[in-house]
Structure formats: C-alpha cells, structure tokens
Amino acid sequence: MRYASTRGGAALASLSEALAAGLAPDGGLYMPERLPALAGDPGEGRLASVATILLAPFFDGDALAGELGAILDEAFDFPVPLVAMGEIGVLELFHGPTAAFKDFGARFLAASLMRARRRATRQLHVLVATSGDTGGAVAAAFHRRPGARVSVLYPKGMVSPTQERQLTSWDGDVAAYAVHGTFDDCQRMVKAALCNAALRAQADLSSANSINIGRLLPQMTYFAAAAFAVSRVEGGRANFVIPSGNLGHATACVFAREMGAPIGEIALAHNANRTMPDYLESGVWRPRPTVRTIASAMDVGDPSNTERLRFLYPDVATARSKLAACSVDDDAIRRAVREAWEEHGRQLCPHTAAGVAALGQVRSRAPGRWIVAATAHPAKFPEIIAPLIGREPEPHPALAALGPARRPREIAATPAALVEAIG
Numbered sequence: 001m002r003y004a005s006t007r008g009g010a011a012l013a014s015l016s017e018a019l020a021a022g023l024a025p026d027g028g029l030y031m032p033e034r035l036p037a038l039a040g041d042p043g044e045g046r047l048a049s050v051a052t053i054l055l056a057p058f059f060d061g062d063a064l065a066g067e068l069g070a071i072l073d074e075a076f077d078f079p080v081p082l083v084a085m086g087e088i089g090v091l092e093l094f095h096g097p098t099a100a101f102k103d104f105g106a107r108f109l110a111a112s113l114m115r116a117r118r119r120a121t122r123q124l125h126v127l128v129a130t131s132g133d134t135g136g137a138v139a140a141a142f143h144r145r146p147g148a149r150v151s152v153l154y155p156k157g158m159v160s161p162t163q164e165r166q167l168t169s170w171d172g173d174v175a176a177y178a179v180h181g182t183f184d185d186c187q188r189m190v191k192a193a194l195c196n197a198a199l200r201a202q203a204d205l206s207s208a209n210s211i212n213i214g215r216l217l218p219q220m221t222y223f224a225a226a227a228f229a230v231s232r233v234e235g236g237r238a239n240f241v242i243p244s245g246n247l248g249h250a251t252a253c254v255f256a257r258e259m260g261a262p263i264g265e266i267a268l269a270h271n272a273n274r275t276m277p278d279y280l281e282s283g284v285w286r287p288r289p290t291v292r293t294i295a296s297a298m299d300v301g302d303p304s305n306t307e308r309l310r311f312l313y314p315d316v317a318t319a320r321s322k323l324a325a326c327s328v329d330d331d332a333i334r335r336a337v338r339e340a341w342e343e344h345g346r347q348l349c350p351h352t353a354a355g356v357a358a359l360g361q362v363r364s365r366a367p368g369r370w371i372v373a374a375t376a377h378p379a380k381f382p383e384i385i386a387p388l389i390g391r392e393p394e395p396h397p398a399l400a401a402l403g404p405a406r407r408p409r410e411i412a413a414t415p416a417a418l419v420e421a422i423g
C-alpha cells in the first residue's frame with residue numbers, strides 16, 4: 001500500500017514515510033492510494049487482534065508490516081466497551097491513559113514511528129497543536145522515548161484545568177506552549193513549522209495531529225469492530241454519531257465504511273462551530289473564526305480533515321448523501337448531560353453529550369442501531385459536569401495520578417514566535 005497526497009503534487013509514499021512526514025510535501029494530507037475491501041467479518045476478540053486483521057492491508061509492503069501485531073498489542077492495551085443507554089449504544093473510547101479517544105491514535109503513532117526509526121541518528125521532534133485532548137495523549141505516548149522530543153501548542157484559556165495539567169505536568173522532553181490565539185492558529189503554526197528549513201535542519205520533524213494518517217488508521221478499527229458486533233447480533237448496519245471538531249475521527253469512520261464494514265449513516269455532531277454543517281447545507285466551503293463552547297475539544301472553525309472528506313466525496317451532493325452534519329449549542333449539550341444522568345444514571349462528557357443531543361436531528365435518516373462515540377471521560381471536565389448533575393463525576397484512574405500543572409511558556413499566535421520558541 002502506498003499513500004498519495006490529497007493535492008496530487010507529491011510522490012507516493014510508503015506507510016513509514018507518510019507517518020514520519022505527517023504532512024505531504026505539497027501541503028496536502030496523505031490518503032491510502034485505495035481503500036482495500038475487507039474480506040468479511042474479522043471476528044470477535046480483543047480489539048488488538050481484530051485491528052491486526054483490519055490494518056494488515058495498510059501495512060502491506062512496508063518495513064513495519066511484520067510488527068503490526070506488536071504495535072497494536074502495545075498501543076491498544078485498554079478495554080473499549082459498547083454499552084447501552086436506553087435504545088442507543090455508547091462506544092466508550094476513554095479508557096486509555098489520558099481518558100480520551102486520542103489515546104488510540106497517539107499510542108499507535110508513537111509505537112509505529114519509534115519502531116520505524118530504530119536506526120535513526122537524528123532526534124525526532126513531534127509538533128502538535130491541541131484543542132485539549134490530543135496534546136496530553138501525544139505527550140503521554142512519546143514521553144521518555146529515547147531520541148524523541150515533543151512540543152505541544154494549545155490555545156491559552158481554552159482548555160479545561162485537567163487538560164492543562166495533562167499538557168504541562170511533564171518533565172524532560174515534553175514542552176507546552178500556551179498560544180495567544182485559537183486552536184486554528186496553533187494548527188497553522190504547526191503546519192508552517194513543519195516546512196521551516198531551519199527547524200528541519202535541526203531534527204526530523206513530524207506532526208502528531210490528525211493531519212497525520214497514523215492517527216486515522218487506528219481509529220477506523222473500533223468503528224468497524226463495533227459495527228460487526230452489532231451486525232452479528234442484530235443484523236443490519238450500525239449508524240454512528242461522532243462528536244466532531246477537526247474531523248479526523250469521522251474520516252476514520254468513513255474509511256471503515258468504504259472498506260465494507262456494516263456501517264449505515266455517519267452523522268457529524270458539531271458544537272456551535274458550524275463550518276461543516278453549513279458546507280453541506282450551502283455547498284460553499286467557508287472556514288469561520290472559532291467560537292468558544294463548553295465542548296472545547298471540538299472548537300475548530302477550519303477543520304483540516306475536510307480536505308480528506310472532500311477528496312473522497314468531491315461534490316457536495318455526494319457528501320450530503322454520505323454524511324449528515326449538525327450543530328448543537330451549549331444549552332442542548334447541558335440538557336443532554338442532565339438527561340443522561342437523570343434518566344439513565346450515566347455521566348457524559350460535554351463532547352459525548354453533543355453527540356447525544358444531535359441524535360434527535362439525524363435519527364430519522366436510518367432505522368437500526370445508533371451508536372454515539374463517547375470521546376472523553378467526564379472526569380476531564382468536572383467544572384462543567386458537576387453543576388449539571390449535582391455531584392463530582394466518577395474519577396478516572398489515570399487522571400487521579402497526574403502531577404501538578406507547570407507554568408507553560410506563553411507565545412504569540414505567529415509562526416515566527418513558534419520557530420523562535422522551539423528553534
């Protein structure tokens with residue numbers, strides 16, 4: 001399997017090359033040259049085993065092919081339960097070490113990249129922009145890996161206090177920068193730094209954002225596995241609601257469906273950042289300034305992965321037939337948190353609650369089982385959840401063990417400020 005840029009201006013890359021580069025040299029995003037057809041139900045069992053079957057074609061011909069099983073055993077070492085909440089399913093993706101689904105992509109990327117670089121002589125410098133959860137997951141995945149260094153950029157004042165501790169409490173080779181701007185600014189700064197000649201001369205640069213195809217491949221696997229599990233028991237297809245921001249998660253689910261997993265509808269649940277819903281409605285792609293919401297990990301006004309989605313579904317009519325997108329406001333999110341607690345005794349993070357709140361708008365698109373991706377653990381957002389449910393959320397073991405926050409370095413929202421800080 002080779003990987004091609006969405007912009008068509010770069011040579012085909014091997015998997016190892018695409019993982020290492022992050023962004024394609026022409027500024028595009030790497031896509032698998034084709035999406036392989038699944039041979040059928042990969043069977044029940046541990047996600048690591050099922051994922052090894054699903055991902056084998058993506059490793060075909062690469063130097064890492066023989067190590068796929070070991071990579072997944074290392075990266076996917078926590079449970080992924082699909083639980084019932086009334087009539088809907090909730091796919092709990094938050095049982096990893098930083099309590100958000102970002103652990104799958106970050107741990108898979110770190111396990112793959114460090115194996116691919118076994119004989120590398122230069123330092124690896126991983127740059128990552130975060131709306132809250134990616135940075136902590138990437139820091140945890142790369143921390144104390146010899147020969148690797150991580151720089152995390154986050155929008156100052158726009159992540160939760162727990163997330164800020166997950167970003168700043170590291171020692172050694174993980175540095176956090178609080179940017180005077182939005183997530184979209186952070187992402188632009190990272191993209192610019194990846195192309196900066198002076199930085200490239202110092203170290204091998206890579207991005208751990210969902211512009212990196214290595215974040216998307218592992219995320220495909222649990223959507224496929226859950227859909228096959230539903231189909232085995234109930235027949236038919238599973239429909240997913242995916243709380244969305246930068247749209248890497250939803251793109252991974254689209255990959256799984258294109259490969260033949262029994263997935264029906266894919267609904268993108270956005271908060272008040274309505275760039276994608278507006279695009280599907282109007283047919284005009286118009287990135288917007290970021291709006292602050294209580295589901296802050298989804299505060300993205302210019303989602304990167306629409307470049308992949310529009311590559312797959314180039315005209316808006318096709319996109320409309322393949323995807324639903326809706327937007328819910330903070331009041332609807334709060335209501336969903338309260339109702340889940342009062343009616344089902346379940347605690348939801350604000351992002352998962354946005355997915356549950358969106359269900360009413362999309363459910364009529366298809367019969368059968370609807371599953372909401374539970375993207376983070378509620379204990380990451382006690383300031384928001386506790387007042388709504390009248391108690392502190394259940395603790396998450398990994399969060400209880402976090403060290404104290406350190407003062408991050410603050411920088412202006414310009415590429416030059418980043419280059420100066422990390423150079």
Ligand SMILES: *Cc1c(COP(=O)(O)O)cnc(C)c1O
Pocket residue numbers: 100101102132133134210243244245246247248249250297298351352375376
């Ligand atoms: C990152 C994140 C999202 C959005 O995922 P994208 O791939 O950026 O669309 C949703 N919820 C949580 C908790 C997240 O951390």
